[in-house]
Amino acid sequence: AQSVSQHNHHVILSEAASLELGCNYSYGGTVNLFWYVQYPGQHLQLLLKYFSGDPLVKGIKGFEAEFIKSKFSFNLRKPSVQWSDTAEYFCAVNAGDTGFQKLVFGTGTRLLVSP
Amino acid sequence: EAGVTQFPSHSVIEKGQTVTLRCDPISGHDNLYWYRRVMGKEIKFLLHFVKESKQDESGMPNNRFLAERTGGTYSTLKVQPAELEDSGVYFCASSQKGRSLTDTQYFGPGTRLTVL
Numbered sequence: 001a002q003s004v005s006q007h008n009h010h011v012i013l014s015e016a017a018s019l020e021l022g023c024n025y026s027y028g029g030t031v032n033l034f035w036y037v038q039y040p041g042q043h044l045q046l047l048l049k050y051f052s053g054d055p056l057v058k059g060i061k062g063f064e065a066e067f068i069k070s071k072f073s074f075n076l077r078k079p080s081v082q083w084s085d086t087a088e089y090f091c092a093v094n095a096g097d098t099g100f101q102k103l104v105f106g107t108g109t110r111l112l113v114s115p
Numbered sequence: 116e117a118g119v120t121q122f123p124s125h126s127v128i129e130k131g132q133t134v135t136l137r138c139d140p141i142s143g144h145d146n147l148y149w150y151r152r153v154m155g156k157e158i159k160f161l162l163h164f165v166k167e168s169k170q171d172e173s174g175m176p177n178n179r180f181l182a183e184r185t186g187g188t189y190s191t192l193k194v195q196p197a198e199l200e201d202s203g204v205y206f207c208a209s210s211q212k213g214r215s216l217t218d219t220q221y222f223g224p225g226t227r228l229t230v231l
Contacts, residue, residue, distance in 0.1 A: 004157070032216050043118065044158075044206065044222035051217055090158065099214035100146070100170055105158040 002027040002095035006106035013081050013113050021076040021109050023065075023091030032094035033074040034103065035065055039087045047089075050074065061085070083115045117141065119223035121207050127229045133195040136226045140189070140209030146170075147190050148210075148220060149182060153203040161205075164190060176201075197230045204228070 007022040025031065035047040048059025055067040065076045074091060091106040120139045128134050140147045149161040161180070162172040166187035175182070179198070184190040194201050204225040210218040 036222075043224050044208075046219050049217075049219070092158075094216055098171070099216065100163060100165070101148075101210065101216060101218060101220065102160055102163065102171060103148075103150075103158075103220065104160065105150075107155070107157045 002093060002104045004091050004093055004104055004106035006089075006091055006109050008109045009107065011109055011111045013111070015083055015113055015115055016080050017113075019076070019078040019081045019085070019111070021089055021091075021111070023074045023076065023106060024072050025074065025091075025093045025104075026072065027093050027095055027104075029095075029097060031067075032101075033065070033067060034092040034094070035059065035063070035074075035076050036090045036092060036105075037087045038090070039084075044090070047076070081111075081113050083113050085111060086113045087111060119207055119209050119221050121205075121223040121226050123226060124224065125227045125229075127231065128197055129231050130199055131196045133193065134197055134228060136192045136194075136205050136228070138190045138192070138207030138223060140207070141221055143211070144209035144221075145187070145212045146210040146218070146220075147184060148208040149190070149192055150206040150208065151203050152206065152225075153200075158206065161192075194228075197228075199230050202228055202230045 003026045005024045033050045092103045095104045122137045147164040152158045160174040163170045164184040181193045206225045207223045208220040
C-alpha cells in the first residue's frame, strides 16, 4: 500500500533559522506530490505541488520542495523561517490510478518558531 | 468566493448514538472528498464523490458509515451507531471538474467528533 513518512513529528526553531522537513513516500507509479499546511485555527491549505518537470518546486510564502526520485523524497525547505510559519505541515502523495486524485498523507510535522 | 464549509465544528456524542456531518463544497466543484484524522495519526482518505456518484469509497471504515451527496451539491456523512474509535477530525475537500491529477483540493475547517 502507498504510504508517506514524515520523520520529524515536532520541530522547534528560532526565527531566521533554516527549515527542512523530511518526506519519503512509497508508491510505485507516477507520483504527484503535495505539501499542505494548517496554521492554528485555519483550514488545511496547499503550499506547493509537484507533477512533472523541474524537480525543484517553489510554493507560497517562500517555501520550496525538491523531488528526488532516486530517494523517494520530497523534502520541504525554507531558508529563513518566521514566527508566522508556526503550523502543522503535511506531505501527501496522490495514490489514485484512475485519473482521479486520492491523497495519502503523512502524519504531519508540527513546527514551532520562537520569536 | 466562499470556501468549503463544514457543520458542525464540534460534536460530542455517546457511544451508540448517531451523528450526521455536513459538507458544503465550493460552488461548481464536482469532486468532493471526505478524510478523517484520528488524534496523532495521518489524515486518511474515506471516500470521493464525482457529482452525486461515489467514485471511490475504499477508505470507508465499515458499514456504520454512510455518505451521500444529494444532487451533487452538499454531502453528508452519517455514523450510526457511533463507536469510541470513530473519534477524530473529519475533513471535507473539494476540487474542480472531472479527472485531473493537477487540481488543488480545497479543505474545509473540519468537524471534531468526540464519542464518549
